Amino acid sequence: MCNKIKLFDCVAILLSVMLSFLFFAGYAMAGAxxxxxxxxxxxxxxxxxxxxxxxxxxxxxxxxxxxxxxxxxxxxxxxxxxxxxxxxxxxxxxxxxxxxxxxxxxxxxxxxxxxxxxxxxxxxxxxxxxxxxxxxxxxxx
Known part of the structure; x- marks a missing residue:
């Protein structure tokens, strides 16, 4: 059970980082x-x-x-x-x-x-x- 929670936390953090990167990259290119x-x-x-x-x-x-x-x-x-x-x-x-x-x-x-x-x-x-x-x-x- 403990390993499943850690895996879930890692995936959630990784997904959050990736989405924020895509958001900021899109913002920087919005006015190209x-x-x-x-x-x-x-x-x-x-x-x-x-x-x-x-x-x-x-x-x-x-x-x-x-x-x-x-x-x-x-x-x-x-x-x-x-x-x-x-x-x-x-x-x-x-x-x-x-x-x-x-x-x-x-x-x-x-x-x-x-x-x-x-x-x-x-x-x-x-x-x-x-x-x-x-x-x-x-x-x-």
């Missing part, structure tokens, strides 16, 4: 864009009020310096005007950059149903990252 043009393992952490419709990365130049350049198109899927903060972390290179979307405006917001494209360069970075984390949050006005 349909079109991604970037050869990297990307983790997405997006607010429910935004959709990334297009995301890409490439190497190039920014003001005559080599750069890894990211392009993201953010769409406001809420029913109110919002401003966003996008952060991109190159996890295997210990680098990060961020941008306000939109950067300017009166008021600086993306209207419901509208999209805004932003370019984020990592200056003096000449190679593609293999592990990337993208975070998008809403900002207060």
């Amino acid at each position: 864009p349909e079109k991604v043009d970037c050869q990297a393992e990307i983790e997405w952490d997006l607010t429910s009020e935004v959709s990334i419709t297009n995301f890409g990365c490439k190497t190039g130049e920014h003001k005559k310096d080599p750069a890894l350049i990211f392009t993201a198109e953010l769409k406001n899927v809420s029913d109110k005007p919002l401003r966003y903060r996008i952060n991109i972390f190159l996890l295997d290179m210990d680098k990060a950059a961020g941008h306000l979307v939109p950067r300017k405006g009166k008021p600086p917001v993306v209207e419901p149903g509208k999209s805004e494209t932003v370019t984020i360069p990592f200056i003096k970075t000449s190679e593609l990252s293999k592990k990337i984390l993208v975070i998008v949050k809403t900002m207060g006005l």
Whole structure:
């Protein structure tokens, strides 16, 4: 009887751990864009009020310096005007950059149903990252 209880407890704990892993993995991938043009393992952490419709990365130049350049198109899927903060972390290179979307405006917001494209360069970075984390949050006005 004692061994059966221990086995039941072990199975219950293992099942709980597996379900929580699937929940959090699904949450991290919930906002992944349909079109991604970037050869990297990307983790997405997006607010429910935004959709990334297009995301890409490439190497190039920014003001005559080599750069890894990211392009993201953010769409406001809420029913109110919002401003966003996008952060991109190159996890295997210990680098990060961020941008306000939109950067300017009166008021600086993306209207419901509208999209805004932003370019984020990592200056003096000449190679593609293999592990990337993208975070998008809403900002207060």
